[in-house]
Amino acid sequence: MSKIYLDNGSTSFPKAPGVGKAMADFIEKVGVNIGRGGYEEAYSAAEVVLDTREKLCRLFHFDRPENVIFQSGITAAMNVLLKGLLKPGDRVLTTSMEHNAVMRPLRQLEESGVEVVLIPCRGDGTLDFEALIDLATPGTRAMVMTHASNMCGTVMPVKEVAEYCQTLGIWTIVDCAQTAGILPIDMEDWGVDAIAFAGHKGLLGPQGIGGFLITDDLAAEVDPLLSGGTGSISHLETVPEFLPDRFEPGTQNLPGIFGLHAALTYLEQTGIDAIREHEMACTARLLEGLSRLKGIRIVGRTQLTGRTAVVSVEFLHMDNADAAFLLEDKYGIMTRCGLHCAPRAHMTVGTFPQGTVRFAPGRETTAAEIDAAIAAVKEILGEN
């Protein structure tokens, strides 16, 4: 049985051409550390790392490559940003659609006296902007939000939120896990203070590399969560003040950065618009086919606008986990069922605790695969 991968919301597969080779070449032919050795190989590896920061700046419209901070992914990025910024007594806003990469650090901070305020979202996952206006009181320290829901694909009005928060002096931090490499992101135009990205989803790179881009103003407010050797100002035992070293102690994930570099090169050549258009064509076909079935409910936005290529469905008369198991076992269709690390998002759309089955087409998904998925769901439901 050939397999059909529809779990790109979790991680993209296949990765961009050249990613595996770039990583293997680094391990087998380069292998050195950067910022530590005074030899040619170390300098040229450092150039690839700098070039990766520059590519990320071009993609996200930001002009400070040294303010691109590598971490293992969004989870690490959010821990560094939130735990470094928020202090007991601070008030922070977030939405009811967040992934646990945001919610769990916030809940930990709540235990130490940070006030966490949730902005309610509607049944289709869209943000209630009026509620934001009510809850964004002067003195609020930060707003942290996802750019698009990993559970149902609903896109959030990040630019409008950031502009509004800026008028009140509230820092805006955005989780771009589901949109980096997929939707246009313009950090400067939007007035966002930090964005976190994962290399392994829409950027088509490897797992274990991601990070954040941060303005100088916000960086000055964030205490480093980790400290250690950076290869710079080694005569001092204090943490460097300058970026990226302030937030990048220890040896970096160089194979990951080399892989991400290859993925970004591919994205620059192909253009993210072409990939998004393909994914959205798959999504249109999927939504159209699934909406004809009676035994399921499509969660979130049923139209194609204001969403990404993540489609969640609730099986109305059978357990979602059983449906996902059958899809894989009988038809070779790989989806993700359950709560998608976003319990609050499921509460928002009314699918807690049962969860949903999530279908997420990617850049290599074909129309035939979408049709096969629709036919499989139909057969599982016993509908003609």
Ligand SMILES: Cc1ncc(COP(=O)(O)O)c(C=O)c1O
């Ligand atoms: C919206 C969202 N935020 C955060 C994460 C966590 O990202 P990472 O795996 O890079 O830590 C994910 C990944 O599933 C996600 O979808």
